[in-house]
Amino acid sequence: MLNKVTATALEAMRHVKDGDTVLIGGFGLAGQPAELIDALIERNAKELTIVSNNAGNGETGLALLLKSGCVRKIICSFPRQHDSYIFDALYRAGEIELEVVPQGTLAARIQAGGSGLGAVYTPTGYGTLLTEGKETRTIDGVDYVLEYPIKADVALIKAYKGDRWGNLTYRKAARNFGPIMAAASKHTIAQVSEVVSLGEIDPEHVVTPGIFVHEVVCIEGEAA
Amino acid sequence: MLNKVTATALEAMRHVKDGDTVLIGGFGLAGQPAELIDALIERNAKELTIVSNNAGNGETGLALLLKSGCVRKIICSFPRQHDSYIFDALYRAGEIELEVVPQGTLAARIQAGGSGLGAVYTPTGYGTLLTEGKETRTIDGVDYVLEYPIKADVALIKAYKGDRWGNLTYRKAARNFGPIMAAASKHTIAQVSEVVSLGEIDPEHVVTPGIFVHEVVCIEGEAA
Amino acid sequence: MSEYTPRSVDEIAKRVAQDIDEGMYVNLGIGQPTKVADFLPKDKDIFLHSENGVLGMGPAPDEANQDGDLINAGKQYITLLEGGSYFHHGDSFAMIRGGHIDLCVLGAFEVAENGDIANWFLGRPKDIPAVGGAMDLAVGAKKVYVIMDHVSKNGDPKIVETLNLPITGERCVNRIYTDLAVIDVTDDGLVVRDMVDGLSFEALQAKTGATLRPA
Amino acid sequence: MSEYTPRSVDEIAKRVAQDIDEGMYVNLGIGQPTKVADFLPKDKDIFLHSENGVLGMGPAPDEANQDGDLINAGKQYITLLEGGSYFHHGDSFAMIRGGHIDLCVLGAFEVAENGDIANWFLGRPKDIPAVGGAMDLAVGAKKVYVIMDHVSKNGDPKIVETLNLPITGERCVNRIYTDLAVIDVTDDGLVVRDMVDGLSFEALQAKTGATLRPA
Numbered sequence: 001m002l003n004k005v006t007a008t009a010l011e012a013m014r015h016v017k018d019g020d021t022v023l024i025g026g027f028g029l030a031g032q033p034a035e036l037i038d039a040l041i042e043r044n045a046k047e048l049t050i051v052s053n054n055a056g057n058g059e060t061g062l063a064l065l066l067k068s069g070c071v072r073k074i075i076c077s078f079p080r081q082h083d084s085y086i087f088d089a090l091y092r093a094g095e096i097e098l099e100v101v102p103q104g105t106l107a108a109r110i111q112a113g114g115s116g117l118g119a120v121y122t123p124t125g126y127g128t129l130l131t132e133g134k135e136t137r138t139i140d141g142v143d144y145v146l147e148y149p150i151k152a153d154v155a156l157i158k159a160y161k162g163d164r165w166g167n168l169t170y171r172k173a174a175r176n177f178g179p180i181m182a183a184a185s186k187h188t189i190a191q192v193s194e195v196v197s198l199g200e201i202d203p204e205h206v207v208t209p210g211i212f213v214h215e216v217v218c219i220e221g222e223a224a
Numbered sequence: 225m226l227n228k229v230t231a232t233a234l235e236a237m238r239h240v241k242d243g244d245t246v247l248i249g250g251f252g253l254a255g256q257p258a259e260l261i262d263a264l265i266e267r268n269a270k271e272l273t274i275v276s277n278n279a280g281n282g283e284t285g286l287a288l289l290l291k292s293g294c295v296r297k298i299i300c301s302f303p304r305q306h307d308s309y310i311f312d313a314l315y316r317a318g319e320i321e322l323e324v325v326p327q328g329t330l331a332a333r334i335q336a337g338g339s340g341l342g343a344v345y346t347p348t349g350y351g352t353l354l355t356e357g358k359e360t361r362t363i364d365g366v367d368y369v370l371e372y373p374i375k376a377d378v379a380l381i382k383a384y385k386g387d388r389w390g391n392l393t394y395r396k397a398a399r400n401f402g403p404i405m406a407a408a409s410k411h412t413i414a415q416v417s418e419v420v421s422l423g424e425i426d427p428e429h430v431v432t433p434g435i436f437v438h439e440v441v442c443i444e445g446e447a448a
Numbered sequence: 449m450s451e452y453t454p455r456s457v458d459e460i461a462k463r464v465a466q467d468i469d470e471g472m473y474v475n476l477g478i479g480q481p482t483k484v485a486d487f488l489p490k491d492k493d494i495f496l497h498s499e500n501g502v503l504g505m506g507p508a509p510d511e512a513n514q515d516g517d518l519i520n521a522g523k524q525y526i527t528l529l530e531g532g533s534y535f536h537h538g539d540s541f542a543m544i545r546g547g548h549i550d551l552c553v554l555g556a557f558e559v560a561e562n563g564d565i566a567n568w569f570l571g572r573p574k575d576i577p578a579v580g581g582a583m584d585l586a587v588g589a590k591k592v593y594v595i596m597d598h599v600s601k602n603g604d605p606k607i608v609e610t611l612n613l614p615i616t617g618e619r620c621v622n623r624i625y626t627d628l629a630v631i632d633v634t635d636d637g638l639v640v641r642d643m644v645d646g647l648s649f650e651a652l653q654a655k656t657g658a659t660l661r662p663a
Numbered sequence: 664m665s666e667y668t669p670r671s672v673d674e675i676a677k678r679v680a681q682d683i684d685e686g687m688y689v690n691l692g693i694g695q696p697t698k699v700a701d702f703l704p705k706d707k708d709i710f711l712h713s714e715n716g717v718l719g720m721g722p723a724p725d726e727a728n729q730d731g732d733l734i735n736a737g738k739q740y741i742t743l744l745e746g747g748s749y750f751h752h753g754d755s756f757a758m759i760r761g762g763h764i765d766l767c768v769l770g771a772f773e774v775a776e777n778g779d780i781a782n783w784f785l786g787r788p789k790d791i792p793a794v795g796g797a798m799d800l801a802v803g804a805k806k807v808y809v810i811m812d813h814v815s816k817n818g819d820p821k822i823v824e825t826l827n828l829p830i831t832g833e834r835c836v837n838r839i840y841t842d843l844a845v846i847d848v849t850d851d852g853l854v855v856r857d858m859v860d861g862l863s864f865e866a867l868q869a870k871t872g873a874t875l876r877p878a
Contacts, residue, residue: 002686002708027500027537028523030516053537080578081523091576100577103499104541104584108341111538115753116760116803117332118361118368121342123587124545129569129614130579137342139372143618144342148363165708165719165746169428172517172534173500179536183757199745204393205429206748207536209718211688211710211763226471226493251715251752252738254731277752304793305738315791324792327714328756328799335753339538340545340588347802348760353784353829354794367833389493389504389531396749397715398732403751407542423530430533431751433503435473435495435548 004166005195006215009039012189016045016154023110023150023181024052024062025157028081031174033158033191034061035219040156041065047072051110051150053103053177055079055087066090073097075150077106100130105147107180113149114183114212122147155185159208162192163199166213167206175207182212189215227388229419230439233263236413240269240378247334247374247405248276248286249381252305255398257382257415258285259443264380265289271296275334275374277327277401279303279311290314297321299374301330324354329371331404337373338407338436346371379409383432386416387423390437391430399431406436413439452646454627460595462487464553464625467593472550473497473543475585478522480595481553497549499581501540504532521581544581544588552589554582556596556621557613558606561658563621563633565594566613579616586617598626598655605657607631607638628652631660639663667861669842675810677702679768679840682808687765688712688758690800693737695810696768712764714796716755719747736796759796759803767804769797771811771836772828773821776873778836778848780809781828794831801832813841813870820872822846822853843867846875854878 006012013036016022022040026032041064048071055076056063063086065071079087079098090096101109102124112120121144125131135146157178159168168190170178182188190208195218230236237260240246246264250256265288272295279300280287287310289295303311303322314320325333326348336344345368349355359370381402383392392414394402406412414432419442455463457480465487468474475497476482485507488494496505498520505520506527514525528534543549556567568582569575586592596606607624623641624631629652630641639661643652653660670678672695680702683689690712691697700722703709711720713735720735721742729740743749758764771782783797784790801807811821822839838856839846844867845856853875858867868875 001706027521028519030500030519030523078578078580080576088576092574098577100579102579102583103537103581104545104588107537107541108339108545111757112344114761115332115757116347116762118345118347118363118366120336120344122545123340123342124584126587127615127618128583129571129577130583139342142342163746165710167746167748170534172428172515172528173498173502173519174517175534175536176500177537180538183761183763203719203743203748204396204431206750207428209748209750209754209758210746211712211718211758225491251736252734254715254734302793302795304791312791316789322792324794326794326798327752327796328760328803331752331756332760335542338546339542340547346760348799350802351830351833352798353786353792354798387531389495391531391533394749396730396732396743397713397717397734399749399751400715401752404753407546407548427504427528427533430535433533433535433539433543434531435497435503435543 003164004214004216005164006217009035009191009217010042012215012217013039013043015187016040016043018046020045020153021049021051023152023155023185024050025176025178025181027053027176029057031158031176031178032061033156036156036189036191036217037061037065041068041070044070046070049073049075051075051152053077054081055084057081058083063087066096071096073099075099075101077101077103102130109147109150110180110184113151114180117149119146119148150184152185153187155181155188157181157188157190159190159192161194161196161201162190162216163196163201165198166210166216167201168208168213169201169205170207179208182208188213189217191217191219193219228390228438228440229388230441233259233415233441234266236439236441237263237267239411240264240267242270244269244377245273245275247376247379247409248274249400249402249405251277251400253281255382255400255402256285257380260380260413260415260441261285261289265292265294268294270294273297273299275299275376277301278305279308281305282307287311290320295320297323299323299325301325301327326354333371333374334404334408337375338404341373343370343372374408376409377411379405379412381405381412381414383414383416385418385420385425386414386440387420387425389422390434390440391425392432392437393425393429394431403432406432412437413441415441415443417443452644455644457483460625460627463630464593464595468494468551470494473548475549475552475589477552477554477585479555481555482522484553497543499540501535501537502528502532504529541584544584547588547590549589551591551593552585553593553595554585556594558608558611559594559621559624560608560611561638563619564611565616565621566611568616569614571614582616586620591622592620593623593625594621595625598628605655608657628655637661667859670859672698675840675842678845679808679810683709683766685709688763690764690767690804692767692769694770696770697737699768712758714755716750716752717743717747719744756799759799762803762805764804766806766808767800768808768810769800771809773823773826774809774836774839775823775826776853778834779826780831780836781826783831784829786829797831801835806837807835808838808840809836810840813843820870823872843870852876
């Protein structure tokens with residue numbers, strides 16, 4: 001009997017190594033796997049590259065991870081927020097490397113990583129600072145930029161319900177990057193509000209099939 | 225009040241023109257929009273390019289469409305089946321053009337069409353007859369073929385439940401190409417077994433959001 | 449010089465809302481464009497899309513119904529209409545990049561006469577770059593409308609011959625709504641569709657960094 | 664020459680099933696590979712994937728429970744296990760092409776000593792080309808096992824130095840299960856893992872179009 005449910009968030013971090021690329025779900029705080037990030041901080045692996053839409057808020061979650069000194073580089077679409085002062089300070093001090101990627105290109109690169117494409121031509125960002133030096137091509141009269149996949153060692157995502165085979169559902173707009181990050185990572189860890197019996201999630205309603213998920217951690221008292 | 229529900233399948237075909245590219249959902253008979261295809265035959269537009277996984281079975285649906293003489297070319301992954309004799313005869317008589325595309329490349333090209341990518345590098349088919357003459361590239365030690373998007377004028381798909389905003393669910397493995405074809409077409413027509421009230425499909429369970437669907441046709445007595 | 453009153457933020461939003469038809473799929477950018485939602489006709493089905501995976505956004509909830517999992521791209525609490533749906537970021541940007549969004553309304557720092565838009569980065573030494581979905585929306589939406597002040601706080605024109613600031617997207621703006629006028633970007637240049645009462649064409653031209661044409 | 668009995672279709676399928684571990688995501692090709700499902704241990708969770716958007720396939724239904732919407736890639740009626748799921752073709756081939764399928768078992772016309780496989784098209788003048796998911800599975804699955812007869816009906820070797828038939832995928836086969844032997848494709852060439860009782864290595868080599876090595 002296969003059981004992907006792992007008892008604690010910290011235990012789930014045992015595979016994270018120095019230098020890993022880690023995808024972290026969430027858009028702002030919605031869908032940010034806060035408890036998994038706390039465990040990643042405790043794991044204390046160094047020189048991580050983090051891929052996430054934002055660069056953390058206030059003094060929680062992703063912001064705390066940056067503060068912990070474990071992160072060498074962050075790839076994101078929108079690092080600057082009203083309460084992203086931890087990132088802002090690290091960036092201005094030259095203590096963290098930043099790669100800004102248009103949000104849809106970030107999604108497309110993650111999807112390419114998960115689906116085995118070698119590269120994709122996207123129209124987004126053509127002619128802008130963010131694609132300087134990148135290969136371009138005009139196809140049917142439209143200008144495109146060649147963008148390469150993002151693949152990761154580990155993904156940390158927040159889902160809603162999960163089962164022992166790793167099937168996941170999400171809650172409202174907290175779905176955001178979860179499903180595509182799960183597919184682009186060698187080892188995907190999902191925190192869920194509830195572990196349900198096999199079959200309790202209708203097969204028509206599974207959003208992330210278990211094939212993309214390696215560990216499920218139940219975070220108590222976190223339900224909506 | 226916007227209502228995408230169209231009374232009859234034939235009425236939904238009013239936009240189909242000679243020379244159109246038409247995506248038709250289904251894998252074998254599962255998910256094949258038989259009643260919409262019947263209406264397309266009645267519409268009698270000529271010189272169509274059809275994109276579908278197969279090339280029809282027996283004397284129904286897609287096979288009948290081919291027999292009607294409306295189709296100039298078919299793009300598919302698996303034309304030859306035990307009961308695809310209509311296609312087989314047309315092909316051997318040189319009366320239909322065939323483009324065979326690996327099934328995953330067919331999906332990837334349709335997805336590229338729906339998501340605005342200019343082209344994608346896929347490893348599938350590299351070094352084979354099916355990619356002869358296509359541009360290739362080695363990326364990180366893997367050989368890829370450059371494949372271009374498939375975009376269509378019309379898509380005909382079979383869903384399960386639909387509402388007046390065009391939101392759709394599917395039934396089991398009849399989902400197959402429906403969601404990705406809906407997104408790759410200027411005008412998507414979905415046949416459904418049931419039209420439900422707005423909000424009756426849980427927003428978490430919508431598989432194809434209405435933005436990708438232009439007309440919904442209810443086929444009576446077709447429920448599972 | 450004649451007397452005129454610039455349009456207020458609400459008046460501009462209302463003016464944009466008048467140009468949105470039933471059945472359109474619309475993405476309203478962060479900030480001033482978000483206000484357009486308040487003026488959309490209640491009796492028409494207009495679909496609001498948010499980059500973070502929401503279609504069919506409804507009005508802001510009262511405090512008791514705020515849900516941290518239900519926010520828009522500006523990270524404000526929202527509601528979902530009956531008939532709305534949730535989806536992941538891949539699908540959300542397929543909608544944008546794939547040309548499925550009929551209209552996007554964006555704020556801007558500058559718009560050039562050829563429709564180039566700058567709205568993501570001022571590029572000053574202390575600035576941290578952050579783009580979000582701006583570049584996707586600029587190139588992906590079928591139509592891009594811009595809301596901005598006609599001139600900067602210093603009085604400099606924000607409608608210009610060529611951009612001074614880092615570009616977001618090339619030749620993508622179709623119409624500009626300012627506190628003074630509504631201007632179409634056409635193949636024949638900038639065409640003034642309407643102006644606030646009491647403002648002369650010449651006065652508007654004087655506040656504009658590119659050549660205007662009357663409609 | 665010693666006496667031996669070639670493995671039956673069922674025996675080959677059973678032999679393959681022995682090499683499939685709990686927790687593996689497996690795609691079984693159309694035809695003979697589909698038989699492997701019958702010999703998988705019932706007490707282990709092994710996940711069967713079908714290209715047409717099914718994960719967690721169960722055994723064939725009885726006639727009363729056949730459902731036209733629930734078929735496998737070979738268009739046979741199937742069932743779904745508790746914990747299974749449905750998804751669209753884009754996601755299904757993302758699983759394949761993206762390297763998420765641990766093992767694919769395919770039939771083949773020929774396999775070359777470098778792991779090249781030919782299994783989609785005989786290329787005779789009267790043949791109609793049809794590939795389905797074969798090329799995706801060949802390049803995408805983490806491991807590719809082949810089930811085939813050791814020699815053709817004419818007695819020609821099907822394991823060859825270089826393919827005679829149109830290729831499906833380059834250097835992708837990891838192991839070959841024939842009616843006579845199990846052979847690994849390694850960087851050091853073809854290595855015989857086991858043979859049917861009574862067959863000598865020399866006799867096996869004589870029926871093989873490429874050089875074999877003992878394990």
